[in-house]
Amino acid sequence: MPAQGLVNKVMELLMSKRMRQIESFMQSPIETQENVLFDILSHARNTEYGKLYGFNDINHYETFQNQVPIVTYEEFEPFIEKARKGGENISWHGKIKWFAKSSGTTNAKSKFIPISEESLENGHYAAGKMMFALYLNNHPETQIFKNKNLRLGGSSEIYQKYETLFGDLSAILIDNLPFYAELRNTPNKQISLMSEWETKMKAIADAVIKEDIGCLTGVPSWMLVLLNYVLNQTGKTHLDEIWTDLEVFFHGGISFKPYEENYRLLTQKPLNFYEIYNASEGFFGIQDQKDSKDLLLLLDNGIYYEFIPMSEFGSSNAKAIPLQEVEIGKNYAMVISTNGGLWRYLIGDTVKFTSKSPYRILVTGRTKHYINAFGEELIIENAEEGLKRACQKTGAIIKEFTAAPIFMSGNEKGAHEWLIEFEKRPENPEEFAEILDKTLQELNSDYEAKRYKNITLNRLKLNIAKENLFFNWMKERGKLGGQNKVPRLANTREFLEPLLQMNQ
Template sequence: MIIKYLSGYFTPSFLKRRIKNIEFFIRYPIEIQNKLMNQLILYARNTEYGKKYGFCDIKKYKLFSERVPICKYSDIKHFVERIRKGEKNILWPGKVKWFARSSGTANAKSKYIPVTKSAMNTCHYKAGKDMLSIYIHNHPKTKIFLGKAVRLGGSYELHRIYNTFYGDLSSILIQNMPFWIENICVPRKKIALMSEWEKKLESIVKETGPQDVRILLGVCSWMLIFLRKLLKEFDKKKIDEIWPNVEVIFHGGVNIRPYIYQYQELFDKSINYYDVYSASEGFFAIQDQKNVKDLLLLLNHGIFYEFIPIEEINNAYPKIFSIEKVELNKNYALVISTNAGLWRYIIGDTVKFTSLSPYRISISGRTTHYINSFGEELIVENAEKALNKTCMKTNSIIHEYTAGPIFMNQKNSGSHEWIIEFEKRPNNLSEFSNILDNELKSLNSDYEIKRYKNIVLGPPVIYAARNGLFYNWLKKHKKLGGQNKIPRLYNNRKYIDSILEMEKK
């Protein structure tokens, strides 16, 4: 690993140079994105997909948007299955060896997202470098490279028939990780890729506890479980007693807001929290400012972005915009074309732009994770802001939660049912419900209108879950560890009823 001595601290020198590249795409965002679109099209012009949609003569965005259809996983599943069987040059040139498995759709138990070498190197790993570069830039006296980084990852499996691999994205990235980052990461790859979460957790605790850890990387909900296990194993009250030099947590996958108070209780000192936005389909954005959670959209990392206004998402021919046409504080479904061979692919996330110079976003939710059974259009962003304020006012702490509709009948109006596992329970659940209700009204005018005199929508119904309920539910459904997470909001009772059924047992 190339190391340079900077201001009295060891820092990989190439990370310092990455800032200039970031500043360049910030300065020329439209030009960078248009150039990237043309590069992707040019590279894939001789693939089966490229020939089908005439990539060879597409030069401008207008023709690209007219000729290439937007799609969901169900639209390209048959292509992916052929790629998994070893066929080449289908969506992207060459053969694809790795597939990130993620939660399924109505038509498939699991999605298998191609992860090409190009996507690994010029998207995921490049974004990882930029994540560290931004941190170094913001904290020039950092000493993170004098110690180790703890990573929490999933596992992968071999598809023996076709000799391809599939698994959690984190496991794919760990298996193929460049030497410069592998050198500072713990636990060892053998442990990091263990498939059984609870055994892996024990092994990670034992291996990392004696190390000089300075960086934590992972989904914040699973990281919290790991840190508590660490404290119990070493019989300590604070993480600082085990790792006095911990400096930063890089987290993604779920919003850290519901967990932040629990993290603060684990540390005596103040540490830095940096949010990232990555998924099986790509690495999209990074927090680039201290203590400001808006995320800088990565515009030169192998992904061309488009955006569908959320009110158009169910239209047969929705309006769709490139980045130069987006507006502030408008809810958009994210659409991507990537160097993994995803073309105008709707990934299911929704975002809002908080800045247009540079382009910064906040993650507002999922196209499928919302409640709109009564026209209230409640999204995850509303829910988490309201819960955070409610916890502050009731001196309570939430560990996990999910919510769904209670449908109206001839006798009663509808309502929302919230299953909440509290870390610190409020003194009065009825008061908690009233405050949550008012906070949601203040954040969402549609919710407020539907709550008028309880005619359409009644007050929230709060169910305080027993400790460990959500963990046990995830375990039952084989979703422990990795990038798995609790569905926050859902427009039917699929998850609510499944979790409540476990509670009764």
């Protein structure tokens, strides 16, 4: 048997446990979720939060639904702060050592998400193994297991005020990896956990150029910056001139749509793209099919899911429903209870189901990451599809973008204002803007209604950003690095205005 065949045979044996786990929850999704709920409740019944909301008395989902409130981060923060200060048995059994720091995407306030040992081992790490198991299942001839994984993570810091530690989620995952897993990743832990982005980028490039890289994992925007830097440093045109066995990019954190064409130009032979859906709060979904971007919802890694229909979100009668009550094609706000001690927590993401057998989803946006200044309810999914079509029809390639409302003033009607940094500019920006505007009307009936004969909204306004505008803006805000994201859509002009000023 060839060496590669032997490697894959060994990996099949190692990954078989994960495939059995996946097949089990695909076949029995509702039973699996019920088991998860009562398992995590049992682990937290004697905590401060568990006693407050009577976890010991919960024997049915309906009791859980009625007794435990749905909370935002701000509402749950007092319990997190107690745990960060070293408190034990606050919302999860024992003492939480690690907290994932996230600045969020809609405001600058830092969030600290508790990371328990269970959420590390049975959540994030188990899901990572599922990711590789699914890829091997789809590509039995893969060579990624004989080569290294180029990972792009965040910085790590120790919070000095309290005994507990915090850092980017990626840093926490890297810092706690067992030594045998660390051997297959590059760059090493010391470089991966460097704080200063530009120094780190050079160190990573120096470390990985001579490695045999088979796969990439990271956030598309920052990975693209790194890969372009590597090409510049080596004088090569394509990545497969440097890494001949490069075959897949596992990406997550932000939508891949605006970046896909950029990545396709980076290699001569086709590169596989697999999306993952993970966050500080948990690992939720993995692309499990070669030819579909739908994400398999992970039902057996310590997370219990509920969903609020976006048509009701924010209203006084809004109610979360369990998995068995969701409908295909509807937009939902996701609510999670986890083995990290989060309870009926509004993560802020919106999803829609594309399948119920098995349960597959698409991430459609953020509960706070949309434009609805005029009742148009434009979500990120609409924006990304509109940009994709405008690029296809004009030959443009987008690097970064953001959009916000132009509010009505006097007799002047409202509009949406876009700021786009292009990798390749359209020859006719007005044509690009027209295509984008018309596509948004096709995709979103509320936007179409507001645009009808310019009754409420004028046609969108397009601004073209200077080269590296978004990079420089993020740098100025101290937000460089893989865990920080450019705000795409906002209901205010808080992000757009400073960018426009820098663009003058």
